[in-house]
Amino acid sequence: MYATNYHRPSSIAEAVALQSASNEAKYVSGGMTLIPTMKQRLAAPSDLVDLRHIAELKGISVNASRVRIGAGTTHAEVSASPELAAACPAICHLAAHIGDPHVRHMGTIGGSIANNDPAADYPSAMLALGATIVTNAREIPADDFFTGLFETALEDGDIVVAVTFDMPAKAAYSKFPNPASRYAMTGVFVAKAQDGSVRVAVTGAGANGVFRHAGLEAALSADWSADAAAGVTVDAGDLLSDIHGSAEYRANLVKVMAKRAVAAA
Amino acid sequence: MGVEGIGARVARKEDKRFLMGQGRYTDDMSVPGMRYAAFVRSPHAHAKIRSIDTSAAKDMPGVIAVLTGREMLDDGIGNLICGWMIHSKDGSPMKMGAWRPIAHETVRYVGDAVAVVVADSMGEARDAAEAVLVDYEVLPAVTDAVRALEAGQPQLHPEAPGNLIFDWQLGDSDATDAAIAAAAHVTEMRIVNNRLAPNPMEPRAALGIYDSAEDHYTCYTTSQNPHVARLVMSAFYNVAPENKLRVIAPDVGGGFGSKIFIYPEEIVCLWASKRAGVPVKWTSDRTEAFLTDAHGRDHVSTVKMAFDADNRITALKVDTIANFGAYMSLFSSSVPTYLYATLLSGQYAIPAIHANVRAVYTNTAAVDAYRGAGRPEATYLLERTVETAARELGVSPAELRRINFIRAFPHQTPVIMNYDAGDYEASLEAAMAAADWNGFPARKAEAASRGMKRGIGMSCYIEACGIAPSAAVGSLGAGVGLWESAEVRVNAVGTIEVLTGSHSHGQGHETTFAQLVAERFGVPIDSVSIVHGDTDKVQMGMGTYGSRSGAVGMSAIVKALDKVEAKAKKIAAHLMEADESDIVIENGALKVAGTDKSVPWFQMALAAYTAHNLPSGMEPGLKEGAFYDPSNFTFPAGCYIAEVEVDPETGKTTIVQFVAADDFGNIINPMIVEGQVHGGIAQGIGQALLEGVHYDPETGQLLTASYMDYTMPRADDLPSFKVSHQVTPCPGNPLGIKGCGEAGAIGSPPALINAITDAIGNNDLTMPATPQKVWAAALAAGN
Numbered sequence A: 001m002y003a004t005n006y007h008r009p010s011s012i013a014e015a016v017a018l019q020s021a022s023n024e025a026k027y028v029s030g031g032m033t034l035i036p037t038m039k040q041r042l043a044a045p046s047d048l049v050d051l052r053h054i055a056e057l058k059g060i061s062v063n064a065s066r067v068r069i070g071a072g073t074t075h076a077e078v079s080a081s082p083e084l085a086a087a088c089p090a091i092c093h094l095a096a097h098i099g100d101p102h103v104r105h106m107g108t109i110g111g112s113i114a115n116n117d118p119a120a121d122y123p124s125a126m127l128a129l130g131a132t133i134v135t136n137a138r139e140i141p142a143d144d145f146f147t148g149l150f151e152t153a154l155e156d157g158d159i160v161v162a163v164t165f166d167m168p169a170k171a172a173y174s175k176f177p178n179p180a181s182r183y184a185m186t187g188v189f190v191a192k193a194q195d196g197s198v199r200v201a202v203t204g205a206g207a208n209g210v211f212r213h214a215g216l217e218a219a220l221s222a223d224w225s226a227d228a229a230a231g232v233t234v235d236a237g238d239l240l241s242d243i244h245g246s247a248e249y250r251a252n253l254v255k256v257m258a259k260r261a262v263a264a265a
Numbered sequence B: 001m002g003v004e005g006i007g008a009r010v011a012r013k014e015d016k017r018f019l020m021g022q023g024r025y026t027d028d029m030s031v032p033g034m035r036y037a038a039f040v041r042s043p044h045a046h047a048k049i050r051s052i053d054t055s056a057a058k059d060m061p062g063v064i065a066v067l068t069g070r071e072m073l074d075d076g077i078g079n080l081i082c083g084w085m086i087h088s089k090d091g092s093p094m095k096m097g098a099w100r101p102i103a104h105e106t107v108r109y110v111g112d113a114v115a116v117v118v119a120d121s122m123g124e125a126r127d128a129a130e131a132v133l134v135d136y137e138v139l140p141a142v143t144d145a146v147r148a149l150e151a152g153q154p155q156l157h158p159e160a161p162g163n164l165i166f167d168w169q170l171g172d173s174d175a176t177d178a179a180i181a182a183a184a185h186v187t188e189m190r191i192v193n194n195r196l197a198p199n200p201m202e203p204r205a206a207l208g209i210y211d212s213a214e215d216h217y218t219c220y221t222t223s224q225n226p227h228v229a230r231l232v233m234s235a236f237y238n239v240a241p242e243n244k245l246r247v248i249a250p251d252v253g254g255g256f257g258s259k260i261f262i263y264p265e266e267i268v269c270l271w272a273s274k275r276a277g278v279p280v281k282w283t284s285d286r287t288e289a290f291l292t293d294a295h296g297r298d299h300v301s302t303v304k305m306a307f308d309a310d311n312r313i314t315a316l317k318v319d320t321i322a323n324f325g326a327y328m329s330l331f332s333s334s335v336p337t338y339l340y341a342t343l344l345s346g347q348y349a350i351p352a353i354h355a356n357v358r359a360v361y362t363n364t365a366a367v368d369a370y371r372g373a374g375r376p377e378a379t380y381l382l383e384r385t386v387e388t389a390a391r392e393l394g395v396s397p398a399e400l401r402r403i404n405f406i407r408a409f410p411h412q413t414p415v416i417m418n419y420d421a422g423d424y425e426a427s428l429e430a431a432m433a434a435a436d437w438n439g440f441p442a443r444k445a446e447a448a449s450r451g452m453k454r455g456i457g458m459s460c461y462i463e464a465c466g467i468a469p470s471a472a473v474g475s476l477g478a479g480v481g482l483w484e485s486a487e488v489r490v491n492a493v494g495t496i497e498v499l500t501g502s503h504s505h506g507q508g509h510e511t512t513f514a515q516l517v518a519e520r521f522g523v524p525i526d527s528v529s530i531v532h533g534d535t536d537k538v539q540m541g542m543g544t545y546g547s548r549s550g551a552v553g554m555s556a557i558v559k560a561l562d563k564v565e566a567k568a569k570k571i572a573a574h575l576m577e578a579d580e581s582d583i584v585i586e587n588g589a590l591k592v593a594g595t596d597k598s599v600p601w602f603q604m605a606l607a608a609y610t611a612h613n614l615p616s617g618m619e620p621g622l623k624e625g626a627f628y629d630p631s632n633f634t635f636p637a638g639c640y641i642a643e644v645e646v647d648p649e650t651g652k653t654t655i656v657q658f659v660a661a662d663d664f665g666n667i668i669n670p671m672i673v674e675g676q677v678h679g680g681i682a683q684g685i686g687q688a689l690l691e692g693v694h695y696d697p698e699t700g701q702l703l704t705a706s707y708m709d710y711t712m713p714r715a716d717d718l719p720s721f722k723v724s725h726q727v728t729p730c731p732g733n734p735l736g737i738k739g740c741g742e743a744g745a746i747g748s749p750p751a752l753i754n755a756i757t758d759a760i761g762n763n764d765l766t767m768p769a770t771p772q773k774v775w776a777a778a779l780a781a782g783n
């Protein structure tokens, strides 16, 4: 790891000021992505601005049918939250299957979506739930937020403050882990909104990161059933091929995970 | 058996310090003035070094020295060597290319060292390593051994045209061909044994300390055999003469073979310590370990197995291409030859066997012994082929094996080995009973009702341990003898120190060896200390690998104990005015049989050291040493059965049952032996289902350089194992021990692949059987 300066702000304003004071500063939340990258000398921020001690980023709330999860909420907190278990158990299930206990007790939802790893779990939930990403500056719909591999609509200095979404009528996440990293080789999040509309988001499989699958959405809108998902043709064309799985294999997994998610929802 | 003697499940004495985080590993060592080394490594798989500019690096903060291979050459440090001579079938010696500890002309794999930085801190050393400018002329690379043999491929070493190191054979080619021509049935297969990264929990490390006043070197290192390290560094690498070099291998966190070899880094730390005038420590990080630890396996073979009309195997013909990587590591040449082809008879009476092995250079990390070393490759090839033959012949796999089992001992195979004892049927029966083999069809039907494909597979392995009779291995090309040494020191108060040439890096010697002494003298194991791993303390020894510490290391201890016992009895007889032949040792006392006369053990020891009243002419003291050279290999064998369920939609395999029935001969500590079996099976499951080193075939970049991409087995990948032992004592050593360290890794992969191919109805499947491969194979079979 290269040497770096550590800062511990206690408000968003202070964090933004610290970040903008240096052009090589980075926010750190759980550090579960950033610190290993620094240890491998693949990142060399001059300053680390720690977001873990900012009260505004904390907390889970469910008001009427709107769910709000503070960006600083750890995966363990999400997985164990009684409010979320009532409002959207699928997201608890998703969080409970991220990494290992150490990672779940450090890593945060804000860090995960800001990082937008193409094999991360949360981005699929955000897309499928039609979530809004709330930053210190703006509110960004999930459809506009995830823009490519490790790319988001965040601008330099933006802090993810929270994510919000409407409680779905039904939702589930089914993940086939990469045997080595246990990130998603393919993960599919299916959600049926209170108004009956269906969104299906796929992570791990796309050559350009998380994406919505129109074919699955159409089929499940017409008929919310595992069989309907199984009948969809998934094109391998835009999918990822690597040493762990070919595009064809991932295309198969998209369908199988979608089917299983619908069955579990 | 006492509660602490032979056969007792004694909890491991060493675990207290390990579980409390108080183990002392090489990286825990710190000496005044110590500095840190970081290596500059080649990012290219194959390149000429045009120039190395160290000037910027030398100006970096904290930097003490930046050293290159050229300076090492100037100082006369020698090439790394391979210590086992193999001759090709045309009689020519193996073609060994030069391996410099730090490359100065050509780099041949990603990770090859090109310079070393010594600095005040690890961070500063790494910063400066990045500032070393190396100008490379990148050359084309080849990583696949089959391809490396083809015409027009990149050439690694001028000494080895066509990248061919040797083209070796064993067995009778004509007899084998004739039997194949006359066969009623021939099963033919292409078998790939996947390349593995050893991944001990503790990465390699070295601390070199040069004492200019004494012109003496000390090396702390992660070694399975510190004396061999000293010998090789003295005799071949010209680091220092043996009496000026102390090698210490303190606690070592796993080796699996990868820490047998002497690597560039420990040589460099010693040399740099003198050059830079400071103690120099290097500790590998995990990616460096993936890049530079010697890998294991990586064979591609074709096999023909011939049967007569009664389903008896009449011949076996094997052609193997073995990937050696970029350089010949210390024992690399022995692995796919005398540790492999000699085991191709398996548990079967096969009249004719012929094996041809070509060893090949590629632009990859060196390949050498890894848990099982040659024997897993032989077992996998044989047991996949036998299983396939059973399917082709329409015979049950157990029946086909039974028809061909060796049943009379000793048995001379056509490939050197002379099996001394065994009962293969006993292990087969025990395994089938434990697995409820006959209940499988019902379990398969039940699984099918859940949409799961259930399969069962077996593997009957044999291996050769107790490595090895020195004269025999010498005649086969070994550069060293493979005996072992022990010294038993009885202190004046009766406590006992055993100095052993074996080295424990997870095997539990401090417990097992102490049990041996406790059994012999009836003393508590707490009064017995096992000393190992330091060339200044322990007499020359050969170290631990090839499951040899029990059969060879403990046999040396037994020989030394015999001498101690004889002298102790003489002393006791003298003290009690009895006849020496009437003395028995029981419960910590020397007694005159049939009387109530006795002398406590400690009193006898005290008498040995006060020397006030010893038999006339007897030397004072009680300390005896012994060297033990085995008369034969030992032959552990067993039967493993795997039962799996495959999810045809995802290709995911779940191991629902795993049975191991092993014959290790006599057992000192069943708990430790079971632990060895469990760990071995876990590694075998890793090889069969999870692990595989991948290089990019064009660029030679290592694609599996971290745990993000290299799949280590985890607890939830493993079932609970059903382990049992059948015992045919080994007639070749005083304890009747065969060895247990590698069996799990040897026997398990074919059982697993036999089970998966049974489940999916497609025999065309390579290791690791990842979900994607199993899915594709199941799909191809119409599932």
Ligand SMILES: Cc1cc2nc3c(=O)[nH]c(=O)nc-3n(C[C@H](O)[C@H](O)[C@H](O)COP(=O)(O)OP(=O)(O)OC[C@H]3O[C@@H](n4cnc5c(N)ncnc54)[C@H](O)[C@@H]3O)c2cc1C
Binding pocket: A026, A027, A028, A029, A030, A031, A032, A033, A034, A035, A036, A051, A071, A072, A097, A098, A099, A100, A103, A106, A107, A108, A109, A110, A111, A112, A114, A115, A117, A119, A120, A121, A122, A158, A159, A160, A161, A181, A182, A183, A184
């Ligand atoms: C062993 C291991 C296994 C893992 N397995 C999985 C898995 O199965 N599935 C999965 O999805 N993930 C997995 N992860 C990743 C884990 O979930 C991380 O916690 C997550 O990706 C990043 O969250 P973090 O809070 O640790 O972010 P950090 O590492 O602190 O930061 C990541 C990036 O986001 C930025 N950032 C952090 N917080 C904010 C914010 N509030 N606003 C704006 N930018 C911010 C940082 O500047 C940095 O660039 C794994 C990680 C490890 C180490």
